[in-house]
Amino acid sequence: xxxxxxxxxxxxxxxxxxxxxxxxxxxxxxxxxxxxxxxxxxxxxxxxxxxxxxxxxxxxxxxxxxxxxxxxxxxxxxxxxxxxxxxxxxxxxxxxxxxxxxxxxxxxxxxxxxxxxxxxxxxxxxxxxxxxxxxxxxxxxxxxxxxxxxxxxxxxxxxxxxxxxxx
Amino acid sequence: xxxxxxxxxxxxxxxxxxxxxxxxxxxxxxxxxxxxxxxxxxxxxxxxxxxxxxxxxxxxxxxxxxxxxxxxxxxxxxxxxxxxxxxxxxxxxxxxxxxxxxxxxxxxxxxxxxxxxxxxxxxxxxxxxxxxxxxxxxxxxxxxxxxxxxxxxxxxxxxxxxxxxxxxxxxxxxxxxxxxxxxxxxxxxxxxxxxxxxxxxxxxxxxxxxxxxxxxxxxxxxxxxxxxxxxxxxxxxxxxxxxxxxxxxxxxxxxxxxxxxxxxxxxxxxxxxxxxxxxxxxxxxxxxxxxxxxxxxxxxxxxxxxxxxxxxxxxxxxxxxxxxxxxxxxxxxxxxxxxxxxx
Numbered sequence: 001x002x003x004x005x006x007x008x009x010x011x012x013x014x015x016x017x018x019x020x021x022x023x024x025x026x027x028x029x030x031x032x033x034x035x036x037x038x039x040x041x042x043x044x045x046x047x048x049x050x051x052x053x054x055x056x057x058x059x060x061x062x063x064x065x066x067x068x069x070x071x072x073x074x075x076x077x078x079x080x081x082x083x084x085x086x087x088x089x090x091x092x093x094x095x096x097x098x099x100x101x102x103x104x105x106x107x108x109x110x111x112x113x114x115x116x117x118x119x120x121x122x123x124x125x126x127x128x129x130x131x132x133x134x135x136x137x138x139x140x141x142x143x144x145x146x147x148x149x150x151x152x153x154x155x156x157x158x159x160x161x162x163x164x165x166x167x
Numbered sequence: 168x169x170x171x172x173x174x175x176x177x178x179x180x181x182x183x184x185x186x187x188x189x190x191x192x193x194x195x196x197x198x199x200x201x202x203x204x205x206x207x208x209x210x211x212x213x214x215x216x217x218x219x220x221x222x223x224x225x226x227x228x229x230x231x232x233x234x235x236x237x238x239x240x241x242x243x244x245x246x247x248x249x250x251x252x253x254x255x256x257x258x259x260x261x262x263x264x265x266x267x268x269x270x271x272x273x274x275x276x277x278x279x280x281x282x283x284x285x286x287x288x289x290x291x292x293x294x295x296x297x298x299x300x301x302x303x304x305x306x307x308x309x310x311x312x313x314x315x316x317x318x319x320x321x322x323x324x325x326x327x328x329x330x331x332x333x334x335x336x337x338x339x340x341x342x343x344x345x346x347x348x349x350x351x352x353x354x355x356x357x358x359x360x361x362x363x364x365x366x367x368x369x370x371x372x373x374x375x376x377x378x379x380x381x382x383x384x385x386x387x388x389x390x391x392x393x394x395x396x397x398x399x400x401x402x403x404x405x406x407x408x409x410x411x412x413x414x415x416x417x418x419x420x421x422x423x424x425x426x427x428x429x430x431x432x433x434x435x436x437x438x439x440x441x442x443x444x445x446x447x448x449x450x451x452x453x454x455x456x457x458x459x460x461x462x463x464x465x466x467x468x469x470x471x472x473x474x475x476x477x478x479x480x481x482x483x484x485x486x487x488x489x490x491x492x493x494x495x496x497x498x499x500x501x502x503x504x505x506x507x508x509x510x
Binding site for chain 2: 027031034050051054055057058061062063066067069070073074124126127128
């Protein structure tokens, strides 16, 4: 059962990713990305990471992608154009992606030997367990990350602010 | 057995839910009518009770016009997304006793330990229905309406989500069943809104939920006087009906969530004062009665507010959401955490 679901949603994710590249209209690409994100959430769920799955949908498929579609809608961008740069990116890009993926896959497979792996039929990691790890064992890195994000937000506000002093 | 029971549950809940949606529309027309000192619909059936059926039939038989300028795939997809999201969220809502039969909950389609998160998930996906409908309609009023709606829903989703954290902190669980169980002990005194000290969270949730469902006084996305119909201007017949059903379905879901999270769910307000009934039928029906009564109260409040308050201006809406509701929700989290840690 787990394997069947995995295959279905992995296929969805791949199809969405391929569609993202092939579509000419930006809003279709944005929607394909939502399909990819949601399928990834189901894959997380199959691995027993229920909180991560929901966070994936709420944060990525929900909040971030809404902003993407929002920008596409506001700018009302037309179809994409083919330029010299985009053709060059296509010829160089695909081999580069293959190399990058191969490197990443090799690195992850090697790391898996040290840290262990999860399998599809593993039990569910509850939110309580996750929060114990996050707020007890990894408290310092977690808080540092949140400070980092806060700095990024402040930076964005400072950049977006108009320079007339009273905005 | 699992499959059969699940299908039966889904079918029953769906029928009840859709009927409730239809009759919420009638309730609204009746109540708003009374608020404005008129009768509301009275002609079809006794007290106008058959009005929803006739309305449904009318919408079903109307000509379905698709304007030539629309972006067709998304124009057709948008109402489906809106309605699906509206119907999906009812699947995780438990609405009766925890009675089990063959190991399965009878009064909940699915009882998950992340039920609350799923609800937030579905809400965040529901934005796309409205955003895409406005954009794909290729109409400036629709686009303005959907931009307003998306911005409003994203802004108020934050306050909505944060207002629920206090309840989760008290329960220490994201399961809706657990959240109700914590409130069951002493009846009304242990409900989150009173005993749990979540009265401010409830008020924040209430206001954020009105904005989240695009209802008055936050109904700017479909402000008739400025935007004709907002995001669904170009939709007719059943496609319009799907948006309409989605909106009222969302209202009911929001009412169910408020009931579960703040008003003690299906438990009676008397708690231990009344000993648990021995009769199985009463044992089953009493929780259903309390649940429906609480949701009805919430819907009544919804309609009452709609009939009473004028619409906000757009800048007021945004500054209210970001400068008041969001900080208030955060303060509530800090307050609840402090209270839980110190007491």
